[in-house]
Amino acid sequence: MHVSTYCGWILIIVTISFASPTKPSTGCGYTACNLGDPTKLNVHIVSHTHDDVGWLKTIDQYYYGSRNNIQHAGVQYILDSVIRALDENADRRFIYVEIAFFWRWWNEQTDAMRNKVREFVNDGRLEFISGGWCMNDEAATHYNSIIDQHSLGAEFLRDQFGECGRPKIGWQVDPFGHSRDQGSLLAQMGFDGLFQGRVDYQDWQTRNRTKTMEMVWKTSTNLGNQSWLFTAILRDEYSPPDGLCFDDSCSDPPIMDDPRLHDYNVPERVQAFIQASRDQAAGYATNHIISPMGADFHYENANEWFKNLDKLIKYVNLEQANGSNVNTFYSTPSCYLYALNKAGRTWTTKTDDFFPYADRPHGFWTGYFTSRPALKLYERHSNNILQITRQLNAFSNSQLRDSIFVLSEAMGVVQHHDAVSGTEKQEVAFDYAQRLSVGIDNAIRVINKAFDKLLPKDTQPAPGPQFLCQVTNISECLPIQDQTRFTLTLWNPTVHPVLQHYRVPVTRSYTVRDPTGQPILSELIPVSNATKKIPGRTSTAGNQLIFRANLPALGFNTYLFEAKTTEENQEPKVKITQNAECILENQNIRVEIDAQGNLQHIVNLRKSVDVSFSSQGFYWYQGFAGNNSHPEFQASGAYVFRPLTQTAEPVSQTRTVTCIKALSVQIAVIIFNDWASQEISLYDEAQHVEVEWTIGPIPVNDNIGKEIIIRYDTDIQSQAKYYTDANGREVLERIRDYRPTWNYTILEPVSGNYYPINSRIWIKDQNRQFTVLTDRSEGGASLHDGSVEIMLHRRLLYDDDLGVSEALNESAFGEGLVVRGRHSLVVDASATSARIHRVSAQNMYMHPLAVYSLTQQTFANYSAAYRLTWSALTDVLPLNVHLLTLDQLGSKDYLIRVEHYFEMNEDDTYSHPVTIDLQSILKSIGTITNTVELTLGGNLPLAELQRLNWVTSDKESSHATDHKEPSLNDTSVRLTPMQIRTFQVTVA
Numbered sequence: 001m002h003v004s005t006y007c008g009w010i011l012i013i014v015t016i017s018f019a020s021p022t023k024p025s026t027g028c029g030y031t032a033c034n035l036g037d038p039t040k041l042n043v044h045i046v047s048h049t050h051d052d053v054g055w056l057k058t059i060d061q062y063y064y065g066s067r068n069n070i071q072h073a074g075v076q077y078i079l080d081s082v083i084r085a086l087d088e089n090a091d092r093r094f095i096y097v098e099i100a101f102f103w104r105w106w107n108e109q110t111d112a113m114r115n116k117v118r119e120f121v122n123d124g125r126l127e128f129i130s131g132g133w134c135m136n137d138e139a140a141t142h143y144n145s146i147i148d149q150h151s152l153g154a155e156f157l158r159d160q161f162g163e164c165g166r167p168k169i170g171w172q173v174d175p176f177g178h179s180r181d182q183g184s185l186l187a188q189m190g191f192d193g194l195f196q197g198r199v200d201y202q203d204w205q206t207r208n209r210t211k212t213m214e215m216v217w218k219t220s221t222n223l224g225n226q227s228w229l230f231t232a233i234l235r236d237e238y239s240p241p242d243g244l245c246f247d248d249s250c251s252d253p254p255i256m257d258d259p260r261l262h263d264y265n266v267p268e269r270v271q272a273f274i275q276a277s278r279d280q281a282a283g284y285a286t287n288h289i290i291s292p293m294g295a296d297f298h299y300e301n302a303n304e305w306f307k308n309l310d311k312l313i314k315y316v317n318l319e320q321a322n323g324s325n326v327n328t329f330y331s332t333p334s335c336y337l338y339a340l341n342k343a344g345r346t347w348t349t350k351t352d353d354f355f356p357y358a359d360r361p362h363g364f365w366t367g368y369f370t371s372r373p374a375l376k377l378y379e380r381h382s383n384n385i386l387q388i389t390r391q392l393n394a395f396s397n398s399q400l401r402d403s404i405f406v407l408s409e410a411m412g413v414v415q416h417h418d419a420v421s422g423t424e425k426q427e428v429a430f431d432y433a434q435r436l437s438v439g440i441d442n443a444i445r446v447i448n449k450a451f452d453k454l455l456p457k458d459t460q461p462a463p464g465p466q467f468l469c470q471v472t473n474i475s476e477c478l479p480i481q482d483q484t485r486f487t488l489t490l491w492n493p494t495v496h497p498v499l500q501h502y503r504v505p506v507t508r509s510y511t512v513r514d515p516t517g518q519p520i521l522s523e524l525i526p527v528s529n530a531t532k533k534i535p536g537r538t539s540t541a542g543n544q545l546i547f548r549a550n551l552p553a554l555g556f557n558t559y560l561f562e563a564k565t566t567e568e569n570q571e572p573k574v575k576i577t578q579n580a581e582c583i584l585e586n587q588n589i590r591v592e593i594d595a596q597g598n599l600q601h602i603v604n605l606r607k608s609v610d611v612s613f614s615s616q617g618f619y620w621y622q623g624f625a626g627n628n629s630h631p632e633f634q635a636s637g638a639y640v641f642r643p644l645t646q647t648a649e650p651v652s653q654t655r656t657v658t659c660i661k662a663l664s665v666q667i668a669v670i671i672f673n674d675w676a677s678q679e680i681s682l683y684d685e686a687q688h689v690e691v692e693w694t695i696g697p698i699p700v701n702d703n704i705g706k707e708i709i710i711r712y713d714t715d716i717q718s719q720a721k722y723y724t725d726a727n728g729r730e731v732l733e734r735i736r737d738y739r740p741t742w743n744y745t746i747l748e749p750v751s752g753n754y755y756p757i758n759s760r761i762w763i764k765d766q767n768r769q770f771t772v773l774t775d776r777s778e779g780g781a782s783l784h785d786g787s788v789e790i791m792l793h794r795r796l797l798y799d800d801d802l803g804v805s806e807a808l809n810e811s812a813f814g815e816g817l818v819v820r821g822r823h824s825l826v827v828d829a830s831a832t833s834a835r836i837h838r839v840s841a842q843n844m845y846m847h848p849l850a851v852y853s854l855t856q857q858t859f860a861n862y863s864a865a866y867r868l869t870w871s872a873l874t875d876v877l878p879l880n881v882h883l884l885t886l887d888q889l890g891s892k893d894y895l896i897r898v899e900h901y902f903e904m905n906e907d908d909t910y911s912h913p914v915t916i917d918l919q920s921i922l923k924s925i926g927t928i929t930n931t932v933e934l935t936l937g938g939n940l941p942l943a944e945l946q947r948l949n950w951v952t953s954d955k956e957s958s959h960a961t962d963h964k965e966p967s968l969n970d971t972s973v974r975l976t977p978m979q980i981r982t983f984q985v986t987v988a
């Protein structure tokens, strides 16, 4: 089957219809590369612009070039200007990276212009590199959204440019450190290599000294050679050599080459380039080097860059007549990579990642792992809605992919390395949130259309409008407040049934009926004072009604709520005690909290594993208040975490504890002070403990910036080791004060040990493992054996001088921002029992979506008209399989990604390969008639993928076990640990 025929949203979004079909490729691809002169030092000049998808200005301000008083930058002019400049000289090459901008520009172009651009692409003169919607951040992103943002760009490029537009090379030149799973995902997208701009300065110096700037990165402990990715580190981030910047934002001398005129400078300019090339070559392994010529928002006047580069290339090469060995030419990252590949040599390998990143002593960029924690959660929340909306669209055959595009596009933008990272100006952070909000509004329309089809039995009219209550985390849902009847429909996006206790903020008491009509246990838990005083909360709900939902796999249940009359108004008695010992216990776990509110033990009763706590709670670091004039004066800011002292202080000396015992949940509400509290909840039958933390407004009236952590000090003998995940997938071992690949000089004992936590961190000893799961990306460390700390919120008064020029001092409702979040704690045996944390983490990021609707109907009437329960699955799918993507592409075509989300050897039962039948997921949609396996990005049949071969210094070949999965003659799919497989299926 041919995959590249459908392009649903393009047809709708792009108003100008398709121009003449793309001409067959003549000059794109490796075969058209200039590979230089084997006897010379070949300098590959790469003309590029680094266009941030929002940072100091919003993406659209950058696109149009508005508000140039903040930063002079206008991407529309860059693209206009580059195309003109390419037209003037066929030797010139340009690469373009950020499809969020290119798409904006493309929508405005005439057919004639589009055809010209297609010719440039077909001739290899314009090359898309990376080709994601943005250049995504790697520390605060989740794999689901990294894959989506790359797929969004790749789909656009495939539809508009075909094979010559297919990105093959990663270009992560500005992200602030690099995750191993980013490399793994790019390899699975079929990329041949990756360029990085920022690695730790100690790492860079070591590699420069040992000529190991380029390597084979083994990015997965599970996926073998197919996850190897050739990785190259650039000379100086992505900047041109000193003194050789020819943009109109630079002031280096141009090439003045008419000897009749004053200031003739060709010899000096040529020597400057030759010297810079030789300096760079000293740290690189071959007689090829790559020289990025461009920087942030360069080429607005492309003529200036290109005219000088034309001359520079000419005069540098003329110098060969005088014995120079430097040969330079316009090239691309692909052609440079191909030249290295053809060099026929072997490469060192790397198996760890590139975190954390320091650009100078005391400058550890570990603050952004946590910066803007509310935006970081909103991004995850939006992804949950996006994935569920796609599922609902598919199962209802609503064909509203163009409406979902608004949220997909916003999510693509928010993955940018100054977006979800939290390193943008405040106004820009608001713009990102607004984009997500508008995207969600569009998604809600799709959700409504879908439920209009899924809920009614037969030909009943649709039920009333369905709405979300997006701030139930502060016990607020205004549309249902005081209502006598409403429905709550919970959609479970996972392929396994889930048991979830749900909390609904209420002002009165209700009978809750499950899909069979039975009233079910529901209990009223008082809304805490800490919640009631959260700024902006207007709800008068004094209670949360808690009930248990047993949801079917990949489907929904509807619960009908009917207000109780006063006579029947008897809830089971909830027992509340204050400042007394509080023991939370269910079938699986016991949590012991003393009368002073100190967590003392968590016991896994089934495994007899007891973790005791010497302390647990909130602490704060004082952010360094420097002027950044020297590394020693580095301030703590949006990027950098730099504490003044290396010890965190407790936020309070005492705390109060309120113990709430209901049948469905037992809760300890622990108040530390008037801006820090936690609720520790143990639900009936749960296998993990939930900690809901609330921080803020962080007081700064003492003029001290504060960085708030939660810390768990246990008796686990962790021996300096701790474990953190990469983008929600594979877990890496961390060793305190240690780097696996160089002799590390410690300058920041706290910050230098922080790593990104996207979903989990754990410590363990012989028999016990203590895991903390997070609801968003955060930074954390283990600074002492047995201790885990996670940074939750940061309020700082100084800028860290990395461009933002604002202190990270978020406020809302006229006060410092209050942030609330959740951790799940898992206490388990340490060997081969990953099930609870893997399953819990998957259910945390793909939790059920709650949609509400007001109704006047009794249960009898409602159930006569509407389905109350439905599942897409009739077969039980194995527990270790996750449905990562279900996206309806066209009336009969679906993109589907399934994954095995356990690692090898981490669980006795679930770490084995599994086989599933895709048909069982699509049974309710139809019979699968055709299946084509695609690369992870969804833009190429896997059978057509050919990656370059690389050989390591141990003489291993990256092709050694590069096996293609056997082509499917039926719809069964085998998955090995951590494997994701992507299919386009056609259904009859």
Ligand SMILES: *[C@@H]1O[C@H](CO)[C@@H](O)[C@H](O)[C@H]1NC(C)=O
Pocket: 205, 208, 209, 279, 282, 283
């Ligand atoms: C890289 O290494 C080369 C060769 O040892 C050296 O000359 C050069 O100064 C180094 N570059 C930097 C920036 O340290």
Ligand SMILES: *[C@@H]1O[C@H](CO)[C@@H](O)[C@H](O)[C@H]1NC(C)=O
Pocket: 529, 658
């Ligand atoms: C909550 O606040 C109310 C009113 O200020 C007070 O009476 C009550 O004791 C507080 N509850 C707790 C658990 O502190």
Ligand SMILES: [Zn+2]
Pocket: 050, 051, 052, 174, 175, 417
């Ligand atoms: Zn950038």
